[in-house]
Amino acid sequence: MLSPAAREQILALCDRYPEGKRKSAVMDALFIAQGEQGYLSPETFREIAELLHLAPVHVAAVATFYTMYEKEPVGKHIIDICCNISCLLRGSSEIIAHLEQRLGITRGETTPDGLITVREAECIGACSQAPAGQVNYRFFEHLTIEKVDEILDQLQAGKALVSPEEVTHG
Ligand code: FES
Known part of the structure; x- marks a missing residue:
């Protein structure tokens, strides 16, 4: 209700x-x-x-x-990784595999504590900044394993995410 x-x-x-x-x-x-x-x-x-x-x-x-409306329960934070062609060629498979391995879930799932959902996304229109993704619909570009770890550290510590420009690795 x-x-x-x-x-x-x-x-x-x-x-x-x-x-x-x-x-x-x-x-x-x-x-x-x-x-x-x-x-x-x-x-x-x-x-x-x-x-x-x-x-x-x-x-x-x-x-x-519209995909931005959630029709199923999701985690407090949603990480969408683009798996379309530009991002795929620039390593999005490794990025999403790292997320799965670190969080102990597979794409489409939510961590048991309800904190993070990881999903594959279709092209999010940031092809020239591949590999790209969104955290809670906010863009993160030129993703690397180090950037992803930094993002996860912040989410798991309950900290506000720094702006994408401040995530400096890669
Ligand atoms: S292919 Fe990934 S943003 Fe377009």
Whole structure:
């Protein structure tokens, strides 16, 4: 169930759009729900649909079209490594294998403590900075094993990630 605060936030979104255009609030509403719950369930689709006076299938269609909406439980931090051609040629397989080995999980899985999910991603549009990935949807480019270790050290220590420019190895 969404909290009363989240429900209020979603209803407030409707004021941004002209009468009869509540559909336009769906993407923001999904982000509010995901921010609160960590992922989006069919029950959440129904709740959002009810608030926006839409068919649940419309909300579900938007959520399932875009990959940035999580439809399954994920870790507190999500590491996506691009495995498309430029990144593949520049070593993304080694990067993701190192993540799997260090965290004791395979791609698509979450660590048992719920801290980190590792996934393969399709091209994230940073081909000239390959190999590239995202941590919580923030870009990290020219990845190396050392950079990945530095990122993992920070996440596991509960520290805020330094900016990509400050990750200096490689
Ligand atoms: S191929 Fe990896 S970002 Fe494009």
